[in-house]
Amino acid sequence: MEANAKTRRKAALNTPTGLSDQAVKDISAGATALLADVFALYLKTKNFHWHMSGRHFRDFHLMLDDHGEELFNITDALAERARKLGGTTLRSIGDISRKQRIKDNDADYVDPNDMLAELREDNSALVASMRSLHDTCDEHGDVATASLLENWIDEGEKRIWFLFEILRGSNA
Numbered sequence: 001m002e003a004n005a006k007t008r009r010k011a012a013l014n015t016p017t018g019l020s021d022q023a024v025k026d027i028s029a030g031a032t033a034l035l036a037d038v039f040a041l042y043l044k045t046k047n048f049h050w051h052m053s054g055r056h057f058r059d060f061h062l063m064l065d066d067h068g069e070e071l072f073n074i075t076d077a078l079a080e081r082a083r084k085l086g087g088t089t090l091r092s093i094g095d096i097s098r099k100q101r102i103k104d105n106d107a108d109y110v111d112p113n114d115m116l117a118e119l120r121e122d123n124s125a126l127v128a129s130m131r132s133l134h135d136t137c138d139e140h141g142d143v144a145t146a147s148l149l150e151n152w153i154d155e156g157e158k159r160i161w162f163l164f165e166i167l168r169g170s171n172a
């Protein structure tokens with residue numbers, strides 16, 4: 001019985017997609033790594049939202065809430081896309097921590113401008129990862145995943161733009 005359970009855990013899903021096995025492997029792995037980054041950035045954004053302080057508290061607090069909502073809205077569609085392709089996706093917080101490339105920030109205090117600068121850089125890294133996955137989708141002819149990524153890239157560029165403009169003229 002134990003051997004059957006192990007076999008089932010490793011069995012291919014064989015979901016019909018019209019994409020090659022290599023495409024499924026490459027795109028679903030890229031989507032899962034990206035999903036881990038989205039969750040990491042979502043939680044960091046909410047962390048900074050919850051711990052924001054200073055004279056622009058209200059504006060920054062509300063903006064980071066909007067940014068967090070945008071990021072969270074990516075998660076289900078991205079995970080389901082990996083599954084539609086016949087791949088697997090994240091299973092736990094531990095799985096996220098093993099796959100994420102966006103670094104956590106567990107500091108007791110972070111200056112508001114440093115928060116925004118860190119989020120600007122992290123969003124830039126996230127957009128770069130999205131573009132890389134888009135290239136992989138193009139290589140394999142996966143227009144559906146590429147189409148999703150295009151909208152998320154645009155949203156990411158907007159977040160970067162807002163953070164950049166807020167920090168313009170500061171040392172951050």
